Amino acid sequence: MKLSKTLLATSAIGVAAAGLAYAGGHMASGTFTFVSWGGAYQASQANAYTTPYTANNPDVQVVWDESSNEAVAKLRAMNEAGNLTWDLVDVVAADALRLCDEGLAMEIDPDEILAPAPDGTPASEDFGDLLVGDCFIPQIVYSTTFGYRTDMVPAGVEPPNDICDVFDLETYPGMRSLESRPINNMEWALMCDGVAKEDIYDVLATEAGQEQALAKLDTIRDSVIWWNAGADTPQLLADGEVFIGSTYNGRLFSAIVEQNQPIGMMWDAQVFDLDGWIIPTGLPEDRLARVLDFVYFATDTQRLADQAAYISYGPARVSSAPLVGTHADLGIEMAPHMPTDPNNATNSILYNFEFWADYRDDIDAKFQAWLAQ
Amino acid sequence: MTDTTTSGPMLSADGVPLKKSLARALRRQKLRALILIAPLLAFVVLTFVVPIGSMLFRSVENQIVSGTLPKTIEALETWEGEDGTLPDQEVFQALFFDMFRAAEAKEHTKLGSRLNYERTGFSSVFRTTGRSLDDIGEPFQDWLEDADPAFADGLTWYEMLSGTGGEDLIEDRRAIWANMVGEGFAGDIGFTLSGEMAELLPQTAAAYSDWAIYTAIVDGDVVAEEDPWETVYAALALDFARDGAVSALVAYSGAGAAPIANALAALPSLPEIDFRAAFVAENEGWGDTGNWQTLKIYSPDYTTGYFLNAIDMKKGLDGAMARPENQQIYVKLFIRTMIMSLIITGSCILLGYPVAWLLANLPVRSANVLMILVLLPFWTSLLVRTSAWKVLLQQQGVINNILVWLGFVDDTNRLILMNNSTGTIIAMTHILLPFMILPLYSVMKTIPPSYLRAAKSLGATNWTAFWRVYFPQSIPGIGAGSILVFILAIGYYITPEIVGGTDGVFISNRIAHHISSSLNWGLAAALGSILLVLVLALYWLYDRIVGIDNVKLGG
Known part of the structure; x- marks a missing residue:
């Protein structure tokens, strides 16, 4: 009897304490939920943005949610449930455009909420064309490009340096890894099937053009492993499963420079894409004010340049480029590893947001049917 | 008694x-x-x-279309759409007012995304048109303000349209807003509509009410102090152009009679009213009859469209038709999911039966050790087990390395054990094996060993004793295990995603794609519903053939 009473009493206290702790955690005005990608990318954001921010604002507690991959679906679900738990969401530009279309991301006026460049250039000019849609706050330029095993290049042959080498099974035998979606693959296929770069999207808009691209992909289909996660290709390359594969340039950078894998970069026909923040619609006043304060701080010229010390993605502001320095741990110059470096960007494609917003569903259906054949 | x-x-x-x-x-x-x-x-x-x-x-809900473009859909009812002509001016007029309303509430792009699943290009048609609707209304605003500068003042409009008797119209417009945005538009708006005006200038009254409701409730502004949208100007022009409107208006002497008279005087300079041309000029998509057909096909509140998509068909003007071959995928995936789940169930029976028999017949001490071996993988995270299979199965992986080292396989010709259906079957058989072994074990535990001994003492061979005496008694365990394994396998997602490549993925991977990536939740729901019905149908079939009473989890 006594024991059970004691047990009851202690568990009641425990429950009450837990309840208090829960309420405390959620009521503290400073809890800030960021949504990002996890891994090295999120770490670079923590180092460049949130750590200095919390140093200035000690009452702010940062919580990370690694959900950027499903951010659009989750935000939609939160919106339908009427319970918004996120404060700031990191997404790629295409997803930002969709969130904006769905009314799930807040429309912004860049000159009002973002800091001007140090020389006074307004934010809208400093970010320029990278301000895609009405809701997107760009942070970085990344690219989807190829890495190859340097030790698997056949003897007496130049290492691959042309996008069409991916389609050349004779000169460069071995498996390839490509993302299991049409975006980028269709463009590369057309480029290597004689379509001029400026005509790609006109051709791809037609039924015949889509078939042409798939027919080109057919030629290497038996030698392709299709990936779903950005970490797949670096792993496949490290294990020697594939000879060449596409992935995000930052992933290849860490495999090559930080892990010393025998991998080489092939920058030809890299596809530039953008990643940045969106502010979810429907935030209460006080949370919105805090988010805006953070965004103003975290997207200024110096902060964007700082991020490049941790990961090889190019800052989205023109004014940040000259401030890019050395890697925080390795001490190497970061500029030559940036996708935007003039030596790397000799032949590049910019992700066509408008086109893919329209054609994604249709071409994806055809692409998946082709994959399933 | x-x-x-x-x-x-x-x-x-x-x-x-x-x-x-x-x-x-x-x-x-x-x-x-x-x-x-x-x-x-x-x-x-x-x-x-x-x-x-x-x-x-x-999976059937489709209210977004008629909720966002209610009047357009109404006007579209009379349009046949089969002879390749565009809809009437009336439809385009309704579209202008509907789109304007939707664009103000930022609902038009949602509809664009929805319709883009059915026809490519709708997404940008709605997005770009939403930005340029002001331009379509502006000529009318300029014309009215030229005719009488009083039209530039919001108060003129407010006084002209205020009165009593127009409550019904206001309620109608509230309902339209509420239908589109999905929340209530109740509450005082600081404006009551004149019944006389609602009759004399019906379009203007409707457009002004739309604006007044939005201004008061969503923006929280005072209606009398704000200037109305371009739609109100365009509506007045349309009202003027109506047959018999001019003669009725000449007799009008209430508030705003002076600006109306001035506008009537300026009628000869009224810009040409051609909403069709204006829309087509803003975006060619509106001149495409195919787009209008899609809009008409998907106008009902409930649609079979998602289900038709889920079985590789598509909704047309005159019923369902098959999709072109290069877009067919779902039926194939359903069949593949079924066949592979059956193969996995079969291999679980083959591998699990002897293990369960050993478990049931070994002395308790060694049976316990074996049981732990069966359960250990069961307690390990699914993701870890699947990733471990990746390490084992890949071409440079453990299994291939051993085979090459033993000389069974040539180094240049390593086996492809994953990123195909083989990988899915191997990994899933392993993962689901405990679900087969455990029910089998608990049923076998109840079969008295004396039966086998009795059979043998009566002259049966080992095989006959097993096949005629033991096996029939273990069938309820096989049944229970098979149902568990098959139903779990049919909805599996993570393992096929990681080791399945392209020909080893299941229908659930497509469902996940539509939930999290393409955001076509209607199609995902339809695919999920079909999967559910398939499972229930198979369960029913199983009950008919084997009998659900013959399933035992123990005892």
Whole structure:
């Protein structure tokens, strides 16, 4: 009897304490939920943005949610449930455009909420064309490009340096890894099937053009492993499963420079894409004010340049480029590893947001049917 | 006994008829039982019935089209759309007002995304048109303000249209807003519509009411102090152009009669009203009859479209038709999911049966060790087990390395064991094996070993004794294990995603794609519903053939 009473009493206290702790955690005005990608990318954001921010604002507690991959679906679900738990969401530009279309991301006026460049250039000019849609706050330029095993290049042959080498099974035998979606693959296929770069999207808009691209992909289909996660290709390359594969340039950078894998970069026909923040619609006043304060701080010229010390993605502001320095741990110059470096960007494609917003569903259906054949 | 029948109903001790008192006691008992199961019931309803119900609903729900473009859809009803002509001017006029309303509430792009699933290009048609609707209305605004500068002042409009008698119209417009945005538009708007104006200038009254409701409720502004949208100007121009409108308006002498008279005087310079041309000029998509056909096909509040998409068909003007071959995928995936789940179930039986037999017949001590070996992988994270299979199965992986080292396989010709259906079958058989072994074991445990001994003592060979005596008794275990494994396999997602490549993925991978990536939740719901029906149908078939009474999980 006594024991059970004691047990009851202690568990009641425990429950009450837990309840208090829960309420405390959620009521503290400073809890800030960021949504990002996890891994090295999120770490670079923590180092460049949130750590200095919390140093200035000690009452702010940062919580990370690694959900950027499903951010659009989750935000939609939160919106339908009427319970918004996120404060700031990191997404790629295409997803930002969709969130904006769905009314799930807040429309912004860049000159009002973002800091001007140090020389006074307004934010809208400093970010320029990278301000895609009405809701997107760009942070970085990344690219989807190829890495190859340097030790698997056949003897007496130049290492691959042309996008069409991916389609050349004779000169460069071995498996390839490509993302299991049409975006980028269709463009590369057309480029290597004689379509001029400026005509790609006109051709791809037609039924015949889509078939042409798939027919080109057919030629290497038996030698392709299709990936779903950005970490797949670096792993496949490290294990020697594939000879060449596409992935995000930052992933290849860490495999090559930080892990010393025998991998080489092939920058030809890299596809530039953008990643940045969106502010979810429907935030209460006080949370919105805090988010805006953070965004103003975290997207200024110096902060964007700082991020490049941790990961090889190019800052989205023109004014940040000259401030890019050395890697925080390795001490190497970061500029030559940036996708935007003039030596790397000799032949590049910019992700066509408008086109893919329209054609994604249709071409994806055809692409998946082709994959399933 | 005869006593009671003659002296009326039997009474309990407190004088209440026994039947009643018994019923009361039973009711109390039932209630108590209900209270006991209430948490579980609530849990099941909340986590099972409600989600499944809402999923089934989502697979047919399509209110977004008529909610966003209500008047356009109404006007479109008379349009046949088969002879390649565009809809009437009337439809385009309705479209202008509907789109404007939707664009203000930022609902038009949602509809664009929805329709883009059915026809490529709708997404940008809606996005770009939404930005340029002001341009379509502006010529009318300029014309009216030129005719009488008073039209530039919001107060002129407010006074002109204020009055009483137009309450019905205001309520109608509130309902339109509420239908589109999905929340209430109740509350005072600081404006009451004149019934006379609602009759004289119906379009203007409607457009002004739309604006007034939005301004007061969403923006929180005072209607009398704000300038109306371009739609109101365009509506007035349309009202002027109506047959017989001018003669009725000449007689009008209420508030705003002066600016109206000035505008009537300027009628000869009224810009040409051609909303069709204006829309086509803003975006060519509006000049495409195919787009209008899609809009018409998907105008009902409930649609079979998602289900048709889910079986590789598509909704056309005159019913369903098959999709072109290069877009067919789902039927193939359903069949593949079924076949591979059957193969996995079969290999689980083959591998699990001997293990379960050993478990049931070994001495307790060694059986326990074996049981731990069976359960150990069961307790390991699914993701870890699947990733471990990746390390084992890949071409430079452990299995291939050993085979090459043993000389069974040539180094240049390593086996492809994953990123195809082989990988999915191997990994899933391993992962689901405990679900087969455990029911088999618990059934075998109940089969007395003396039966086998009796059979043998009566002259049966080992095989006959097993096949005629032991095996029939273990069938209920096979049944239970098969149902468990098959139903789990059919909805599996993570393992096929990681080791399945392209020809080893299941329908659930496509469902996940439509939930999290393409955001076509209607199609995902339809695919999920079909999967659910398939499972139920197979369960029914199983019951018919094997009999569900023959399934035992033990005892």
